[in-house]
Amino acid sequence: MPVPKTILAIFSGAIAVAAGIWIGQNVNLLPIEASENAPVYDELFRVLFSIGTVLFVGILGLVVFSLIKFRRKSGDSEDGIPLEGNLSLEIFWTAVPAVVILFVGIYSYDIYDRMGGMNPLAHGASHDHQAIATQERVWGGIGSGSISDKADSTISPLPIEVTAMQFAFLFHYPEGDIISGELHVPTGRRVNMRMESKDVIHAFWVPEFRLKQDVIPGQPTILSFTPTKPGRYPIICAELCGPYHGGMRSTVVVEKPSEYEDWFNKNSKIPVLET
Amino acid sequence: MIFANPSSPEKTSERLQPTGWLRYFSFSLDHKVIGLQYLICGFIFYLIGGSLASAIRVELTSPISDFMARDVYNQVLTLHGTIMIFLWIVPVVNGAFGNYLIPFYVGARDMAFPRLNAVAFWLIPPAGLMLISSYFITGAAESGWTAYPPLSITTPATGQIIWIISVLLLGGSSIFGGINFIATILKLRQPGLKLMQLPMYCWAMLGTSILVVLSTPVLAGTLILLSFDIVAHTGFFNPSMGGNVIVYQHLFWFYSHPAVYIMVLPAFGLVSEILPVHCRKPLFGYTTMVYSIMAIVGLGLVVWAHHMFTSGTPPWMRLFFTIATSFIAVPTGIKFFNWVATLWGGKISLNSAVLFSCGFIINFVLGGITGVALAQVPFDVHVHDTYFVVAHFHYIVYGGSVFVIFSSIYHWYPKFTGRMLNENIGRLHFVLTFIGFNLCFAPQHWLGLNGMPRRVAEYDPQFTFVNQLSSAGALLMALSTLPFLWNVINSAMNGPIAGDNPWRALTPEWLTSSPPPVENWEGKAPLVNEPYGYGRSTKNPKSPNDGERDTK
Numbered sequence: 001m002p003v004p005k006t007i008l009a010i011f012s013g014a015i016a017v018a019a020g021i022w023i024g025q026n027v028n029l030l031p032i033e034a035s036e037n038a039p040v041y042d043e044l045f046r047v048l049f050s051i052g053t054v055l056f057v058g059i060l061g062l063v064v065f066s067l068i069k070f071r072r073k074s075g076d077s078e079d080g081i082p083l084e085g086n087l088s089l090e091i092f093w094t095a096v097p098a099v100v101i102l103f104v105g106i107y108s109y110d111i112y113d114r115m116g117g118m119n120p121l122a123h124g125a126s127h128d129h130q131a132i133a134t135q136e137r138v139w140g141g142i143g144s145g146s147i148s149d150k151a152d153s154t155i156s157p158l159p160i161e162v163t164a165m166q167f168a169f170l171f172h173y174p175e176g177d178i179i180s181g182e183l184h185v186p187t188g189r190r191v192n193m194r195m196e197s198k199d200v201i202h203a204f205w206v207p208e209f210r211l212k213q214d215v216i217p218g219q220p221t222i223l224s225f226t227p228t229k230p231g232r233y234p235i236i237c238a239e240l241c242g243p244y245h246g247g248m249r250s251t252v253v254v255e256k257p258s259e260y261e262d263w264f265n266k267n268s269k270i271p272v273l274e275t
Numbered sequence: 276m277i278f279a280n281p282s283s284p285e286k287t288s289e290r291l292q293p294t295g296w297l298r299y300f301s302f303s304l305d306h307k308v309i310g311l312q313y314l315i316c317g318f319i320f321y322l323i324g325g326s327l328a329s330a331i332r333v334e335l336t337s338p339i340s341d342f343m344a345r346d347v348y349n350q351v352l353t354l355h356g357t358i359m360i361f362l363w364i365v366p367v368v369n370g371a372f373g374n375y376l377i378p379f380y381v382g383a384r385d386m387a388f389p390r391l392n393a394v395a396f397w398l399i400p401p402a403g404l405m406l407i408s409s410y411f412i413t414g415a416a417e418s419g420w421t422a423y424p425p426l427s428i429t430t431p432a433t434g435q436i437i438w439i440i441s442v443l444l445l446g447g448s449s450i451f452g453g454i455n456f457i458a459t460i461l462k463l464r465q466p467g468l469k470l471m472q473l474p475m476y477c478w479a480m481l482g483t484s485i486l487v488v489l490s491t492p493v494l495a496g497t498l499i500l501l502s503f504d505i506v507a508h509t510g511f512f513n514p515s516m517g518g519n520v521i522v523y524q525h526l527f528w529f530y531s532h533p534a535v536y537i538m539v540l541p542a543f544g545l546v547s548e549i550l551p552v553h554c555r556k557p558l559f560g561y562t563t564m565v566y567s568i569m570a571i572v573g574l575g576l577v578v579w580a581h582h583m584f585t586s587g588t589p590p591w592m593r594l595f596f597t598i599a600t601s602f603i604a605v606p607t608g609i610k611f612f613n614w615v616a617t618l619w620g621g622k623i624s625l626n627s628a629v630l631f632s633c634g635f636i637i638n639f640v641l642g643g644i645t646g647v648a649l650a651q652v653p654f655d656v657h658v659h660d661t662y663f664v665v666a667h668f669h670y671i672v673y674g675g676s677v678f679v680i681f682s683s684i685y686h687w688y689p690k691f692t693g694r695m696l697n698e699n700i701g702r703l704h705f706v707l708t709f710i711g712f713n714l715c716f717a718p719q720h721w722l723g724l725n726g727m728p729r730r731v732a733e734y735d736p737q738f739t740f741v742n743q744l745s746s747a748g749a750l751l752m753a754l755s756t757l758p759f760l761w762n763v764i765n766s767a768m769n770g771p772i773a774g775d776n777p778w779r780a781l782t783p784e785w786l787t788s789s790p791p792p793v794e795n796w797e798g799k800a801p802l803v804n805e806p807y808g809y810g811r812s813t814k815n816p817k818s819p820n821d822g823e824r825d826t827k
């Protein structure tokens with residue numbers, strides 16, 4: 001008995017969806033997750049990757065299938081069916097993308113909120129970061145969100161001032177008056193960075209943190225993150241800034257709190273006060 | 276102001292113009308000559324821009340900067356981007372095919388303003404030559420095609436100023452063209468031809484021209500201010516003088532996001548002409564196609580800040596632009612489903628034109644999917660300004676627009692020259708281009724996700740192999756140009772004679788001789804009310820628009 005066409009179509013559609021979802025969930029295209037918002041990012045990535053794969057495989061399949069199934073046999077000079085449109089079909093494929101987009105939008109809003117994107121200034125700005133507490137206009141990057149709040153309650157955030165220039169980053173730790181070309185940060189403690197450029201636009205990017213923020217002359221920007229995984233990761237300038245842009249790199253060293261403490265005490269210019 | 280009046284014998288293109296090959300070097304007023312001038316001139320610039328791209332890919336086969344000096348690399352990068360956008364894709368999808376086809380489609384004997392049309396074209400070669408010669412004089416601009424200040428203010432001034440002047444001239448050319456297309460489509464339509472009966476390419480060009488006219492002046496103004504900052508040391512965008520660098524980005528992208536639609540909407544229109552002919556079916560969903568073009572035009576004007584998600588934009592602005600950008604995918608999606616539905620149930624000839632059009636559909640869908648992902652702020656903060664974005668927009672501008680340009684050349688070459696191209700060489704060209712393109716750009720998604728920023732001459736050695744893979748793809752793309760060049764040059768002299776209408780197409784450009792006479796039709800212009808009336812022949816042996824055929 002021949003299988004009805006609709007069943008075949010539904011079946012192949014289901015296979016495309018299953019394959020898409022499987023690929024999206026199981027093929028890893030991303031580097032190590034080394035900050036609190038990296039797993040959140042990767043969750044969004046896997047969802048978008050799954051949806052994208054389903055759509056791509058679906059359309060690819062339809063195009064290839066049509067080209068094979070409906071190709072003109074030699075000698076056939078007839079025309080195809082005079083089909084000019086089909087309102088319900090067209091409504092259908094307006095509605096489906098609209099719903100998918102709506103879902104993606106709401107979902108990514110949620111992710112953005114969990115990363116702390118919605119209130120970059122409200123939290124990190126007020127406490128213990130003098131520079132930000134002043135009245136100057138500070139433009140936000142990803143800020144402190146609900147995830148970071150948990151870490152927040154026990155340990156105060158680590159303020160760092162970042163200066164970018166052609167072609168290097170400088171990190172200044174106001175707490176110990178340390179100036180370093182390498183960024184040292186402890187795991188589990190939120191870092192509040194305030195960044196400014198001395199010349200042209202640069203960008204601070206750590207792929208393992210899934211974060212990037214332009215560093216702009218004349219306009220400070222801020223960025224907060226909480227490192228989770230010890231290791232050495234690249235800091236990359238991501239905005240064309242001149243001939244040596246490709247070489248404008250540094251390293252972020254994420255250490256266990258005790259190791260970070262050692263580094264800090266060794267380099268601090270302000271004597272540690274008894275508590 | 277003189278309108279070419281299609282129903283009167285009045286001539287707008289002067290009769291006393293050079294004929295033969297010489298007219299392609301003249302200030303011809305014939306829209307067909309101007310169209311081909313745009314096409315050939317654009318293709319020459321494409322070869323130059325392509326050589327620069329090859330130089331970039333050679334540099335990137337090794338992780339250190341060893342093939343050219345670092346500042347030369349940035350100049351090559353800037354020239355490549357500027358040439359490909361302003362001297363190849365924009366002039367060809369708009370100027371070349373627009374000039375050639377639009378008068379036919381509205382039933383006119385020429386464009387509304389033939390002189391302005393010739394001026395618009397003749398702005399391009401000097402602007403392009405000036406841009407390229409800047410490299411040999413003092414060094415070209417080296418701040419990328421985006422020319423963000425303060426970098427563009429601090430890099431060597433001469434190259435940057437020449438860059439600005441060239442882009443201003445090219446923008447002017449584009450505005451002249453846009454005004455001309457709007458006037459021609461709205462005012463020169465033949466009596467009896469309704470707007471909703473126009474071939475889809477007219478709608479695409481109408482939408483595109485609206486974008487051109489609304490947004491290009493903003494770019495012009497911005498670049499003039501930038502040039503003041505450079506030569507007169509004003510401080511509009513110079514932070515050391517109290518200027519604001521973010522304002523430049525807003526103004527720049529207010530033009531340059533619409534610019535991406537200026538590159539791709541006409542391509543959508545061209546595909547809508549090509550597919551029905553070779554599928555022998557009407558274009559599916561004409562009305563929704565028209566509305567989605569107009570929706571793209573409207574939305575396209577309010578999405579620019581998605582290029583600035585990491586520039587320190589406030590959260591509300593990030594959200595607004597995420598939503599607006601995402602929704603562009605809806606009208607875009609409609610068009611793709613409609614094309615697939617046009618294929619469905621057709622009698623498809625698998626020739627080079629169809630292959631390139633279907634290649635476009637596949638590539639563009641991938642580029643659109645990564646586009647929607649990039650529109651999500653949290654996604655974008657990781658991959659902005661990386662090779663992921665490079666992959667995204669090459670899937671759109673190369674996999675989209677350039678594939679369509681090739682498809683269109685295969686489709687209209689018989690009309691342009693009166694001769695047929697060699698189909699086997701055409702298919703070889705497609706296979707090489709499709710494989711080369713995907714090999715070159717697909718791996719770049721991974722590079723961007725894993726930490727390779729864009730616009731760099733040196734990179735982390737862990738990316739060497741994947742970059743070499745990408746360069747191998749680029750080599751294949753470069754090689755694929757050779758069979759194409761051989762095909763178009765050889766066929767112009769030795770190709771089989773095409774006849775008036777080798778594809779049995781219904782749109783008006785085919786209802787005249789190939790190549791067409793100076794004023795398009797010897798006699799009365801045919802009235803084509805059903806440009807997509809395929810498939811009637813089985814029920815009704817008289818094919819649509821039949822009585823209208825030009826009897827010369």
Ligand code: HEM
Pocket residue numbers: 421534535536538539581582600601603604607642643644645646647648649650651655658659660664667668671672675676
């Ligand atoms: C579904 C539709 C599309 C969406 C949602 C979309 C979205 C985006 C986004 C969000 C970016 C910024 C990425 C970043 O820099 O971080 C971008 C970049 C870009 N897009 Fe698209 N895009 C779409 C279609 C197009 C089209 C049709 C074109 C051109 C024909 C295009 C060409 C470009 C270019 C050239 C860039 C890079 C500009 C640069 O930084 O130099 N895109 N796209």
Ligand SMILES: [Cu+2]
Pocket residue numbers: 202203237238239240241242244245246248
């Ligand atoms: Cu840089």
Ligand SMILES: [Cu+2]
Pocket residue numbers: 531532535578579581582
């Ligand atoms: Cu855009």
